[in-house]
Amino acid sequence: MVFAMTARQQLARLLPLAALVALAIIGLRGQVAGPRWDGPLKAYGVVIGIALEVILGGLLLVTFYRERAARRDEALLAAADDDPDDDRDVPATLRFLLRLTIGTAMVAIGVVLVMNAHLHLFTAHGIAGRNLLKFKQKQRHSPASSHAGASPQFHFPLTPVLYGLLIVALIVALAFSIWWGRRLAAAMAPPEAIPGDLAEEAEGLREAVASGRAAMADLDDARAAIIACYAAMERSLAERGAERGAAGTPDELLSRAVSAGLLGGRDGAARTLTTLFYEARFSSHPLGPGQRSAAVRALDELAAGLGDAAARADGTGAAR
């Protein structure tokens, strides 16, 4: 999708287009009459061209700045918004098209400026033309050219060669663009989990839960014990990559852990522990041994679930 492209990816797509425009202008130079400018401002063509380049360059910078601001906003909104179907790519596509148009116009104006600066680089009066003329003159004075049977004039097929080069350059630019785009996409793809790593991770989680239970055993107060149980679960989930985050809530963490399958199928135990934590943390209800033992049971069940997950990960790793 266009809105997900980085600046380098956009550049990878912009380059071949710019090359195409430049090469098309150069290629058509010999066949199509160039734009004639006979108006009253014809003496200021170069100045106007440079001014246009400056204006377009400024606009391009502004669009890049707006793109960055929009990306920042979208990232923030995405963090707050759970709706994955929220479609925000239309303005991003329009911004990309605007940058593409401005970039293409800048390249085109630049090429026209260079070609009208009386350099005659690519015209019949230019370097190629001059070289061909010298080559022909040398042939005329060469003694070998007067031999019988040889062509009186050697005709070098310059135009087809130039067009061939144009086509080759375009193909190379396209191939480079595709290669670059794929390389960037591959770099952005999330790495796949390795079964061996999962087994080590699950072992770490079991240790985290065990340490939480050991710390909790020293606490006499039920409220503190329940909070300690929950903290152990939260730490173990953080080790699996599901961190609560400063602005997150325990319920949000639970939803993420359940949808990511991090709880080893013991979702009910995690939910019980979260509910008990809420009551212990945000109410002044008297909490008794019943709630404490419910929290311990939930934590034990979670530890067992994590053990099963570790065993499964070990089995998968061994099978491979």
Added chain:
Amino acid sequence: MTPEQTAQAATAILDELEKAVVGRRRALELVLTGILAGGHVLLEDLPGLGKTLIARSFARVLGLDFARVQFTPDLLPSDVVGAPLYDQRTGDMVFRAGPVFTQLLLADEINRTPPKTQAALLEAMGEGQVSIDGQTRPLPRPFIVLATDNPIEYEGTYELPEAQLDRFLMRLRLGYLSADHETDMLRRRVRRATENVPLAPVTDAAGVMAMRESLEGVEVSPELLDYIVAIVAATRADPQVQVGASPRGGLALLQLSRAQALLARRDYVIPDDIKQVAVPALAHRVTLRPELWVRQVSADDVVGRLLAAVATPATAPRAAATSAGHPAQFTA
């Protein structure tokens, strides 16, 4: 009424409402939180999405007196609050009460009337009374305004002033029904063969007042009060916001989160309650910078973004975290 009894009554009310209003459980819950929190609710969405149906159904199920005012450009303040009339038989000036003297007032398309008439509701909504000819007349209790407005039409409409918007405890946007719910709505209409759905009152005015009073029994921990203040302060400091939420916004967020906790059958508030009601409670109290209109950034988006940035209370209570530094070593 205990919080548990209130939660049971709220569930019964919502179940009854769902007989008439299909697929809007969350919206109904939010309106009920607004009513329990003692406020007025602004329903803002496109025509035909069930705003008026929701208001009428609430009046019926809550067993309240109901009046409806269709706001139009030529509506006068006296048409809303009432006016003194000359009684030819007695030769006295007699006050003729306007439709505002009711328990549940549906102010339909409130943005179609000029600010003068809109402002006539200000005192009624804010103070629960009306002052006419130097005499203050209290309104019936409870007094609830459910107002609707249409956000897409600009011709012949008058945007609600900030002062009036601030009087609403919450603003809700309903949105379209899902395809399944829409089919269910049509199926129900075919099955019952009549236009209106008969709804039975679940409670009455005294019951509503008792439910409101039970809200005061819902506990809010000091750290959650700080969290509410942090959210409100964030709306004032955000660079995209021109005018942030008022202190009244903080009070609204507090009461709505308590009502939300009651609906979840809890007598204590948790951070999720606050997050769930923050957008309806605050978005209409926030004025964005004008340039954001071009970028189609709404106040709902901004408040949602702030909720994703403002820190919730930590796992360990504040005192324990400072003394022990580790949740597992928490001591009470």
